Amino acid sequence: xxxxxxxxxxxxRRLINIFRRDADGRRPVFGGYGKFQKDxxxxxxxxxxxxxxxxxxxxxxxSHQTGWTGLVANLIDQLVEERRMAxxxxxxxxxxxxxxxxxxIRDH
Numbered sequence: 001x002x003x004x005x006x007x008x009x010x011x012x013r014r015l016i017n018i019f020r021r022d023a024d025g026r027r028p029v030f031g032g033y034g035k036f037q038k039d040x041x042x043x044x045x046x047x048x049x050x051x052x053x054x055x056x057x058x059x060x061x062x063s064h065q066t067g068w069t070g071l072v073a074n075l076i077d078q079l080v081e082e083r084r085m086a087x088x089x090x091x092x093x094x095x096x097x098x099x100x101x102x103x104x105i106r107d108h
Contacts, residue, residue: 009082012075018057019046019072028057048072 002010018028029047030036037043048070050061 009079012079015072016076016079018052018059028052029059031056031058 021027026037027043027046029049029052030043031053035042036045036047047059047063049059049063052058053060
């Protein structure tokens with residue numbers, strides 16, 4: 001059984017994968033549109049659609065309304081940060097001498 005956090009991460013990954021290239025270099029969001037899949041002038045310009053086809057991820061509806069799908073950038077950033085934190089070495093606390101108040105500050 002998955003936790004709510006794991007479910008949220010899985011939904012995030014699925015949404016991001018709509019925009020990622022597969023092994024053949026095709027992005028599901030572009031569906032069967034060859035110009036967007038292969039043309040160097042278009043293939044890296046990602047359109048954010050109103051909604052997506054549930055079976056293949058093809059973008060549907062208006063592509064000029066970036067609305068909620070614009071959050072994909074935030075989701076990518078969130079996953080990268082979580083991965084970075086998970087692989088970072090634990091922080092080490094250094095031993096310092098106890099802090100003291102300088103005479104100038106203490107006397108005022």
